[in-house]
Amino acid sequence: MALSLLCPLLATFLFMQTLADTSFLQSRAAYYPNSAENGTDVGACGFGSFGATVNGGDVSAASDLYRNGVGCGACYQVRCSNSAYCSGNGVTIVITDQGSSANTDFILSQRAFGGMAINKDAAASLLALGIVDIEYRRVSCSYPGKNITVKIHQSSNNPHYLAFVLWFQQGSRDITAVQLCETENFVCKLLDRSHGAVWTTTAPPSGPLALRMLFSDEEEGDESWVVPVNNIPQDWKAEETYDLGVQVNQ
DSSP states (O other): HHHHHHHHHHHHHHHHHHHOTHHHHHHHHEEEEOOOOOTTTOOOTTEEEHHHHHGGOOEEEEEEEGGTTTTTTTTTEEOEEEETBOOSSOEEEEEEEEESSOOEEEOOOHHHHTTTTHHHHHHHHHHHHHHEEEEEEEEOOOOOOOEEEEEOOOOTTTEEEEEEEOOOOOOEEEEEEEEETTTOOEEEEEOEEEEEEEEEESSOOSEEEEEEHHHHOOOOOTEEEOOOOBBBBBOOOOOOEEESSSSOOO
């Protein structure tokens, strides 16, 4: 009898010890109540359908962590704190949208919200609660076998206007600036962040286009420029994707 009482208490103690990691921050999370299991394809980051399905659909809107679009594409480990329903590892999500609800930092896709649970029954119980207390921390994004990829925005019109987003950025740093360069003389111009993760310029240079991306780490105070191997071709088109042939791991 004493042993049967001890086991649940021990499990709860171990769960609370797992959640005691000081690298995590306390907050709350909700989920998209009117969406499909994945995220939304009209998120504020401008990722389109990629923003709903990347990372298997484990995505989220963020409030302060959106950071005027700088936070788009960042990955976080999020775990809820109710030991009756929640796993110790929680779920890793990608920020693809902006939003808040009842003092939350995250509005998760239904898939991600349920992914914090220990099993399907617990996931149903979490979804019934709607909003839960959570802990979170920034973690590195990982896209095995993928390079950073340019997706030309549908509003683009060669050669008059170019807009694009960057997909599959690994690591835990932010892209805080992007330059577009002529490949012949490497004269570069700084692009505008029009909204979310969308980089734009009017009258882009002619010919193949090279990018320079500034990766920044706020905590370390570190910045470095990365120049991809591949260029955007001269005949770039709206809605097309172009593999830049480079990836980062930090």
